[in-house]
Amino acid sequence: MTGRAKLFWRLMVRPIGREPVRMGLTILAVALGVAVVLAMDLAGTAATGSFRSSLETLTGHYNFEVTATGGVPEEIVGRIATSPINLAISPRMEDFAVVAATKKSVVLLGLDLVGEAEAIHLKSDDGASPSAPETENIATDFSADDSIWAGSSLGWQKGQHVSLIIGDRERTFTVRGTYDDQNQPAIVMDIAAAQRTVGRAEKVDRILIAIPESENLEAQTRQISALLPAGAEIRSAGTATDENRKMLAAFRWNLKLLSYIALIVAAFLIYNTISVSVVRRRAEIGIARALGASRSDVLLAFTGEAAVLGVAGAAIGVPIGRVMATGAVRLMGATVNALYVSSRPGPIELGANSIITALVVGIGVAILAAYAPAREASQIAPIEAMARGRREFLMRVHSLRDLTLAAIFGAAAWAAAKAPAVGGKPLFGYLATLLAIVAGTLAIPSVVHAAMKLFGATLQRTSVAALLASRSLLGSLRRTSVLVGALATAIAMMTAVGIMVGSFRTTVIQWMEGEVPADFYLRPAGNSSADRHPTISAELADKLATLPGVEAVDRLRAYQVSFDGVPTTVAAADLRESRKRGHSDFFSGRPAEEVLNELRSGDAVVVSEPFTYKHKLKRNDFISLRLGTSLASFRIADVYYDYGSERGFILMDRSAMKKYLPGDAPSNLAVYVANGADPAAIRKEIELAAANYRVLIFSNADLRKQAIVVFDKTFAITYALEAIAVFVAVMGVAGALLALVIDRKRELGLLRFLGASRAQIRRMILAEAALLGLVANAAGLLLGFALSLILVFVVNKQSFGWTIRFHWPVAILAGALSLIFVATVLAGFYPARIAVRLNPVEVVHEE
């Protein structure tokens, strides 16, 4: 055993140390692969997995909640409080305030500061008891609408005056006290003042209820349910958080899978590294076999080498991943806020589990990738120890076999792409992507072979460097094709995601042309995100409508609802104006006017495509919605394309919404300028009219621009993941070229004997890099195109329900591919330097 260990050490581990740069690159590749996987896992858990709504603060020990669209009528609080059930309640107003000085958004809670425990004992949700807001004079403070109590992490002092933007109003508040918020900042008000501040009279946003656990629990909740109007429901506290978490799962899945690209690329590199080791050490392996090492010893030795690389990579990858996670959380958090729900990322927790997973993934991938070359090594006969010299003969390419397999995998990918989603997740879509990558990888040696032959024949007359480069690459075709495969896979994923995002972007831009017809849009300056709909004062809308030169003002009011356990937005709009101007395209193909007329009856809605996709609904189906105090049923009059919200959108006429929720404060305003009026002058008028309101005014162009900015921010993390994968692949190219240089030392020296200049040697190595880059780009582009079809039409559709129109983002792709090409050539510089510095006399020396 010790003998074997020694053998293992001498023949396998020690050589690793002899090529520190190349081994270092391989280890770094594994490290980055592991780091990305770990970072996305940690960030995913922090930003979405342990996602909690930022409203879930100071929620104490409450285990149930009563909610209703547009708020729970406040008398329900009295009904529940006096019900003959032993319970505690916490009626709450919940909103967001934007701190005028910092523009930061903070949760604003209106709590019953009298009723909730005696005096004011706010309990934090983890059971620890933050100190009560300090107050000297509750009676006076309560009577003042400007009283707030600030979470300690806001850093405000008692007595300080703070300007807050809530909805479309900015007001000054006085900090009456602070409380230990355990880093979950919130501004607390008394519920009476909060109701006035957020402008929701006679409603509370949520009633939290604590019922002690007992066998009667279910009966008790039924008892409470019986007290509620049809529009309100009792459910487990934090249900919204759970629903959001569920909704975020698809988003998280996609990112998680993207994070594995870098690891896949690293696997290619491990494969390459071990292959090189096997080729180089054929004689040593033969000797070892001749001296009595068994096949499994050899297999073990090389998988062992891979494991060493895996362990080293994972060990370095874990701390890198932790650092990356910080950035990733920020990016993911921004996306979650923009696209889904206002949230507060949890802390990044690098637990033993994450580390073990990272190690297992890193080492596992390394061993798996090394298995094939290690197995080949184990097949080496002892007789090879006697082989004179080492020659790497031309690898025979099993073109027919590989291409047949590629075709089979391609067909399997095609079949998988046709399969439906599993539990809302495009599992088969991912499988199709993987199969397509395998097919591409199998086809790549043949592609490289053909390409090199072609290039060689074409280029040999123009440049001896190109001839030598193409021949050299052909000569090490198996290795080369693995590298091209790695780079091509990275490029393919980048291209695919690039095409998907680009297509999406263009689709959104084109869609906005039709959907954003008004000249100006207004929204409150207060916090808004996919799930928050702060409102603009109704009188401002009225005022704007009377401005000369304004033809009409559309009011849109949106509410957050839960439909079938999935968060959704239900909105109401004046459909007169958009009907006139917009060219909303409906699935039925009917003219917008005809569809919107059906909504006037008040019992029909139109819904967005993601909504129908998520809930498997279609035109003329009926849906039930909790609105205000009612449970109302609506017919789906039609389905429209929408790229504004992944949550899904239900749109009804304003008159219909008013029946259930009479509040007339709009969430957004769309202002139409009369024909012939000067938009710039009208904008001034609007700004003047809105001087006392904190609203944001967007011109049509502004709005589109802003939408695209948000869009791009959303995909920032995707780009980052792609970039890392490509970086790893380019690093692999550098490492591989280095290996090629080292293996061809003698040849390079010979060329010098034959009259090659240093410049020619350098050019030759760079030409090899360029050829690799070129072939990889070509193969990657081709494979990427295939993958993009899967992403656009399968993965995206099944994850999010959007129909994206295919579009080539030519400029971006051309830019990215050129950049990768340049990077690949640059990656050749170090190996070229090594090649040039070789002493020809030494390397050709024959004894």
Place this chain on the structure above:
Amino acid sequence: MISLRNVIKNYHADGQLVRALNGVSLDVAPGEFVALVGRSGCGKSTLLNLAGAMDFPTSGEVFLDGISTGAQDDAALTKLRREKVGFVFQSFQLIHTLSVAENVELPLLLAGNPSARKIALGRLAAVELNDLDDRMPHQLSGGQMQRVAIARALVNNPKILLADEPTGNLDTTTGAVVLDLLKRLATEGKVATLMATHSMEAAAIADVVVELRDGRIAGLKRK
């Protein structure tokens, strides 16, 4: 054509100073065929490398066609090699990824000669391998490989030919054929040839036999 004047060459090997050549002076005229004999490590290869402008003397001077190698930069030396020097090696040193013709034309390609292939085919004919130009090196026998190497060494019409144990990897019969060819072509081309060899048969064909011992010329026999 090749002129060495009081050449001393030191190497550092494993931290120790090794004097490979110790005051060697030697002249090889155009068309002259000189054999270097001596035991392994006596300095034969070192002398060849110096004569091929692949290395520089520690002291003394090496003149190739009247040009002192010590005074030249790398580019000039490369040019010198391309135009005036050909090498033949013991283990042939063909590039396995290139065909026979490609191997032969390589020096011309490196020198940027536009009619490389034509000249190369001519050279192959001269070594009687004109029908093997499309073969890959591993498809050849040892003697054929060395003939290809000779064709390659002479493809640029060098004034200097340096051969390091050209028959070392060949059996006696094949070796004799190769040597004859080498001698014939060198003489036809008026090439100054310096051949390091162990073999007495090989040395026998030389115009001059120089014996090296411990880095010094121990004897010089002219035919």
Place this chain on the structure above:
Amino acid sequence: MRNRAFCAALLLAIFPVLDAPYRVAAPGYRYEFPRDFFAHPEFQTEWWYTTGNVKTADGRAFGFELTFFREAVNRDASKQGAWDLRDIYLAHLALSDLDGGHFYHSERVNRSGPGIAGVDSAGGKVWNGNWSAVWKKDGSQELTARSGDFEFDFTLKSEKMPVVHGENGVSQKADGAGRASHYFSQTRLATNGTISVQGKQFRISGLSWMDHEFFTHQLSADQTGWDWFSIQLEDKTELMLFILRRQDGSIDPHSAGTYVDAAGKATHLRANEFSLTPTSASWKSVQTGATYPIAWNVVVPKLMITLSATTRLPQQELAATSKFAPGYWEGAMQFSGKHCSADILGVGYLEMTGYDHPLRWTK
């Protein structure tokens, strides 16, 4: 008076009187029932206070207390939202399991809000969450309360007319106009119903006593606490007696009492017409550190009443959970002694305040 003035004191400590003028208790107040059973929002402080001694058929005895307080804190007419703070409603609930040896108590603070707590004169209801007292059309009262430990539902039927304490409609507590309250009691309420404690239900019957008092700022600064008795004797007579203790240890001359004869006729008792004397038996609270005398001698010479008061459960202290409120002792008592030279037994309640620390007044 009634004990819970001290509770008012604690409320006052938190909620100082705003400038809004509240009405003070003044002589000549004309009582009218059922109107006066309910709220008097023009006075700052008001309470409804029910205590009782009840038993199961097989003799298992319980004492209970259910108290509703109302404290006006704001009368700003511009704020009429349901959540706007006008009154604070406080409630105390206690159960003395005299045979089980357990004392349970809890408290509640609420605003009226959208029906969370309040007084509904038209509906005949005083409530705080799901603790409530409801007056029925037939004159009976339903008392309901539930906490984590226990719950009860009682029906109370008054055997006598309400008794007004003090003289000329006011119960004077200190020198000076307005240092007084309007104070009446229902001294004999036949009680039936159920108690559930720790999951076990008991059908009970017994006697309850209800106090209702309303005033604005009645005590004076040198009064440090009081001891108050309600006594229901077997011969269908009742006594209410209280002494106000002063800083110097003396008994305030405004201490007073009321005797109710079997026919329901009330007699006012001045401070010098009775004596309440603690014996050496005492109980020290671990929670508050206060030492309470838990056995007393009650003597009313004029009525030929001599009673000794004892309790079966010493730990009937309502230790405050809020830092604002002092602790107090409020417990079920039993009485034995003589009335007009006949042996007599009785039940009742004793309240003792100011033992943990002197009551502090603001202003």
